[in-house]
Amino acid sequence: MKHLVFCLTFLVLSYGQSQESAIDKIAQKTCEYMNSDEMTNLDKSQKTAKLGVFIIGQYGEYKEELAKEGIEIDFSEENSSRKFGEKVGFAMVDVCPNTLIALAETDNLNGNEAYLSFAGNLVSVTGEDFSFVQVKNSEGIVQNFLWLSNFKGSERLISDNSVIGTEVKIKYKNTECFSPKLKEYINRKEIVEIEYLD
Secondary structure, three states, rough: OOHHHHHHHHHHHHHHHHHHHHHHHHHHHHHHHHOHHHHHOOOOHHHHHHHHHHHHHHHHHHHHHHHHOOOOOOOOOOOHHHHHHHHHHHHHHOOOOOHHHHHHHHHHHHHHOOEEEEEEEEEEEOOOOOOEEEOOOOOOOOOEEEEEEEOOOOHHHHHHHHOOOOOOOOEEEEEEEEEEEOOOOEEEEEEEEEEEEO
């Protein structure tokens, strides 16, 4: 009797392991690809582009299995391939979580490197529909910064009128905006963080 139970357990476990889904197989191959020599020296945007091409290639390889599982990409629909990529990404969390974390950390580092900074005295906050923060540095150079969305330090600008004249350091990114007056796109310095140095 013990032998029968053992054999049945072994068969059930073996059958369960052989029933790995096509998404799981693609996730495994994608994790292996992410850790390959080809991917190690690429920046985040290059990795993302190559991963997208790789995952679509895997879709072609496992198309029949995926169809049996009810997963098909409609290439005429914009979000279809993105949703497929998300499914693969969720499956990858079980296979190579550290690789995904490293990719996310690379994204954060690259994002911080893209920010520029400017330090000086806060001269004014003006505007009606959109606010501009004007800062003058020690060399007399005045810069205007677009206050477009919530950012670290904005709460003090909203609630404290005494910030005018305060020494600040502004982190910003260049944002392309359409100017109806000029009828063209222009670059504006959008604030992403303000640090009060007083």
